Amino acid sequence: MIKFILILHLCSTLSGECLDSQYVGELPDHYTCVKAGYIQAYKSFETLDKEEINEKKLAIKFECKEIKQEKV
Numbered sequence: 001m002i003k004f005i006l007i008l009h010l011c012s013t014l015s016g017e018c019l020d021s022q023y024v025g026e027l028p029d030h031y032t033c034v035k036a037g038y039i040q041a042y043k044s045f046e047t048l049d050k051e052e053i054n055e056k057k058l059a060i061k062f063e064c065k066e067i068k069q070e071k072v
Contacts, residue, residue, distance in 0.1 A: 004033035004064040008044055013057040026067070033064035 006024040011017065024040050027033040041060040048058060 001069045003028055003067050003069055004030055005067055006033050006037055006040065007063050007065065008037070008041060009061045009063070010044075010048075011059055011061055013059055018061070019058075024062075027064070030064055030066075037062035037064060 004027050006027060008022045008024055009018040010020040010022075012019060022044075024036065027036060041062050045053075045060050052058065
């Protein structure tokens with residue numbers, strides 16, 4: 001069985017480096033993971049300070065990593 005984990009990354013487009021990563025959760029399929037990624041990225045972005053976003057050119061990226069689970 002294949003599942004996906006959602007990971008959010010807070011990155012600066014100035015330096016190209018990611019400052020923080022956050023594991024969000026395990027999801028049943030790629031579609032659900034991507035949909036949750038956009039929703040969670042938006043929610044996380046809304047909690048950041050506007051001045052800091054502008055100053056550091058921050059953006060939130062996300063990835064859906066495939067994980068294989070063994071059947072028990």
